[in-house]
Amino acid sequence: MTRSQLIALIKERKSFLCVGLDTDLTKIPAKFLETEDPIFEFNKAIIDATADYCVAYKPNLAFYECHGAKGWESLEKTIAYIGDTHFTIADAKRGDIGNTSSYYAKTFFEVLGCDSVTIAPYMGKDSVEPFLKFDGKWAILLALTSNEGAVDFQFQSIAPGSERLYEKVLKLSQSWGNTGNLMYVVGATRPEMLSSIRQIIPDHFLLVPGVGAQGGSLTEVCKYGLTPDVGLLINASRSIIYAGAQESNFETHVEKAAAELQSEMAQILTERGIC
């Protein structure tokens, strides 16, 4: 999916919501456990309940790999079921020497058919570039993550001066790709930093995890991160997919949780005159 197609989709649905498919067999409603492929059947129900309210789905690879080959089959079926009506993000946090990264790019873009994959920047330019060579496909580079450990390295100041590592990542990587094939992960748990981040990358899309279960605020993120082209994909996982997991009509709770976030987003887009 190209940048212009993604922006058109966001404006059409008045939503920049990404639903995270962190599908955990210990948390999904019991009725799915009786099916042949509980992960896929649960995802299918989630997708059916939320498709009108979101523009992207983000399966977290760890939750599929932990079931081995069977988990990969569930993932393949999920990506195929989503089809081309939504932007798909393989949240895989890959990154290796160039030759190896080429195989990861092939895996996620050609074999699985995802639109994008999350990448860890530690190994530098040649570990990221293979992901930037596919038309309409995206690398989503980790910049500032939403977890506690982000302070360990990402916040370290790079000498000389006081530029932080995540700022160095943002600056240096811009020359590797462009606003049509490179996004960044910036956690919602640190919205106040979005203001300075937008000075470095005014136009790139940001994938923002951490709204919902991790405590990030949609309003705060939009205040600092929204651009005239929207420029944000806000991810919510647990707060949507496990809404009402203990209830018999769990799909209604899931739909409600997604619809509420979409409604807030529509209001923000209107207030900002974007659509």
Added chain:
Amino acid sequence: MTRSQLIALIKERKSFLCVGLDTDLTKIPAKFLETEDPIFEFNKAIIDATADYCVAYKPNLAFYECHGAKGWESLEKTIAYIGDTHFTIADAKRGDIGNTSSYYAKTFFEVLGCDSVTIAPYMGKDSVEPFLKFDGKWAILLALTSNEGAVDFQFQSIAPGSERLYEKVLKLSQSWGNTGNLMYVVGATRPEMLSSIRQIIPDHFLLVPGVGAQGGSLTEVCKYGLTPDVGLLINASRSIIYAGAQESNFETHVEKAAAELQSEMAQILTERGIC
């Protein structure tokens, strides 16, 4: 496999060689392509030819994932075939928020049954710790990698002072684990840096890729990196597994390539009075 078991294995075989299973269908001998599971059959032949000369095997996940669920099956069969006679390394370069890293740890240690997994440090402490909670299992943290892009971030100086990011990773992460559950990746293409690295981590095992096809020198790496407990696992992938791939008796070439490295290692271990 515990640290003492690993050291005993190295002394018994007089080898600290790790064979990288970067199994690429475009490079393996044609005879395997006719089998039902070419990747596994090729790996089996490689393992049979090299088992006496090495102490570890390191499948590179990208080469398996690019075949989807079928690739994971080949990987599962390969790990099972290796059994407990060798140390197994899932070269996966994972790392995510704590909850997700727990699932990756479960995947590689419990589902696949590997002894260790490579981890990218960018997300900090809580992304690594879940891998340190399994008896006899190891996290192998990227410190200084063998690729060109290593200079982009790993070589950046952290203010104040001139400590580099990879040195910060080495120093800070030591408190997360110990010499019995934490190793580091240090590329053979920069052996002169091993001297200062050994001042920071005198006893930790290092996984050293880059000998062979990438041009690193075994002698140089041992000069600076070897410890009284050996402390090194030297990986060679392409230079062993594709030795003589065009020949009818390719197994003989593979065995010879592994035996030559083992012989050099045995000599170094004797010269240093280790065994």
